[in-house]
Amino acid sequence: MSFLNNVITGVSLGSIYAIIALGYTMVYGIAKMLNFAHGDVIMVGAYVCFLAMGNSGLPPVVGVLLAVLVCTVLGMVIERLAYKPLRSAPSLAVLITAIGVSYLLQNSAQIFWGAATKTFTPIVSTDPEARLWLVPGQLSISYVAILSVACCVVVMAGLTLFTGKTKMGKAMRACSENKAAAQLMGINVDSTISMTFAIGSALAALAGVLMCSAYPVLSPTTGSLPGIRAFTAAVFGGIGSIPGAFLGGILLGVIETFVKAYISTDLSDAVVFAVLIVVLLVKPSGLLGKYVPEKV
Numbered sequence: 001m002s003f004l005n006n007v008i009t010g011v012s013l014g015s016i017y018a019i020i021a022l023g024y025t026m027v028y029g030i031a032k033m034l035n036f037a038h039g040d041v042i043m044v045g046a047y048v049c050f051l052a053m054g055n056s057g058l059p060p061v062v063g064v065l066l067a068v069l070v071c072t073v074l075g076m077v078i079e080r081l082a083y084k085p086l087r088s089a090p091s092l093a094v095l096i097t098a099i100g101v102s103y104l105l106q107n108s109a110q111i112f113w114g115a116a117t118k119t120f121t122p123i124v125s126t127d128p129e130a131r132l133w134l135v136p137g138q139l140s141i142s143y144v145a146i147l148s149v150a151c152c153v154v155v156m157a158g159l160t161l162f163t164g165k166t167k168m169g170k171a172m173r174a175c176s177e178n179k180a181a182a183q184l185m186g187i188n189v190d191s192t193i194s195m196t197f198a199i200g201s202a203l204a205a206l207a208g209v210l211m212c213s214a215y216p217v218l219s220p221t222t223g224s225l226p227g228i229r230a231f232t233a234a235v236f237g238g239i240g241s242i243p244g245a246f247l248g249g250i251l252l253g254v255i256e257t258f259v260k261a262y263i264s265t266d267l268s269d270a271v272v273f274a275v276l277i278v279v280l281l282v283k284p285s286g287l288l289g290k291y292v293p294e295k296v
Contacts, residue, residue, distance in 0.1 A: 004139055006261050007254065012145035012214065014253020015152035019207040020230030021237070021245035022159060023200030029240035030176045030196045033091070036098040037078060038204055039227020040105035045071045045205025046120065046212045046222055047113055053121050060123035067205040075201025076194050083197075084190065109220035122213035123147075144214045151206060156246045159199075163242065168195060176240070229256075229272070236276050238289025247287060 020042065027035045045067040052063035082101050086094050124143040131140040163169035171192045174182040183189050204223075211226055212218050229252060237248025255275060259268045279287065 002261075006257050008139075008141050008145060010254030010257035011250060012142075012148050012253070013257060014233075014250035015148040016207050016211050016214065016249075017226070017230045017233045017252050018152050018246045018249025019155055019203050019210070020226060021234040021249045022155060022242060023203040023207075024231050024234040025237075025239050025242060025245040026159070026172075026196050027200045028234070029242075030172050031083070031193050033083065033094050034098060034231070035083075035197070035200070036095070036227075036231075037101035037105060038200065039223035039225075039230075040102050040109075041071050041074060041078075041201050041204040042208035042211070042223030042227060043109060043218075043220060044074060044105060044208075046208035046218055047109060048205070049123070049209045050118065050120055050212070050218055051113075053123075064123060064206065064209050067209055068202045071201040071205035071208075072198045075197040075204075078201075079194055079197040084193075106220050106224075113220070115220060118218045120212035120216040120218045122216055123209060124213065142214075144210070148210045148214065151210060152246070152249075155203060155206070156242070159242050168192070172196060229269075232272065232276055235286060236279060238286030241286070241288045244286055244288035251287075 020038070023038055024035065027033065027038070048070045049060075049063040049067040052058045052066045053060060058066070078101055082097050083094065086097060122144060124147055131142050132146065134140060161169075163173055171182065171187045172195070174185065174187055175189055175192050179189050182192075207226075207230075208223060212222065230249065233248035233252040234245045235248070236252060237244030237246065239245075252272060256268050256272055259271045263271065283289075
């Protein structure tokens with residue numbers, strides 16, 4: 001039963017990575033930039049929920065909604081102030097700016113909330129007895145894991161329908177293909193990119209709350225490592241592909257869990273990145289990514 005328990009743990013962890021990776025892949029797919037501040041937006045969302053539930057005594061649902069709202073606005077502000085002026089700048093300038101925004105958010109969190117580690121109050125019960133037992137006394141799944149997987153599936157399905165059926169979703173796909181042509185067809189590229197950042201940041205807030213519910217430790221650097229791993233998942237699955245981000249997140253979570261269980265906790269990151277290197281050597285565009293030749 002330990003094998004199945006590890007599978008459940010891996011899928012649960014991978015679901016959180018997948019939600020974060022979906023934010024990465026949407027921003028890259030439409031704006032063609034890597035938002036390395038995404039991991040710190042995760043941290044901000046977790047802090048907002050922590051303060052709403054702890055200091056204000058608000059219900060968990062309200063805390064989650066408040067975190068999503070704050071991070072949505074934060075994502076739009078970051079895009080407007082930091083990235084929009086660099087829309088036509090070299091990619092290196094945008095990358096350096098993203099790293100700068102990341103450090104700004106981390107240090108601002110230390111100023112406002114302190115550098116000390118805090119214990120996050122999970123949004124659902126984590127009592128060892130409050131679990132769904134699949135095989136009594138042997139195989140169970142926590143409510144946090146159930147919620148994480150359910151949220152991941154709903155987000156994945158929602159984004160797929162949104163990008164395929166709605167007017168804004170089709171505008172995002174058009175901007176992803178060719179911004180200049182989309183603008184000629186009457187699409188407001190600036191608003192479309194801003195909406196993309198809003199959706200990605202909202203997903204980051206949700207992932208931050210789920211992650212801190214599963215692993216209830218909160219600090220200004222909480223989002224850094226999950227952000228890097230989720231970026232790895234996005235590249236693994238094929239950055240720019242929504243199904244690829246989902247698949248990459250799940251596989252990354254399962255691989256990481258099995259490495260920790262059967263090889264070594266210290267080597268988990270090394271093995272994960274080694275697998276990524278092998279995949280990119282065999283299929284440079286990722287598992288579900290598409291190779292798009294560029295004219296030079």
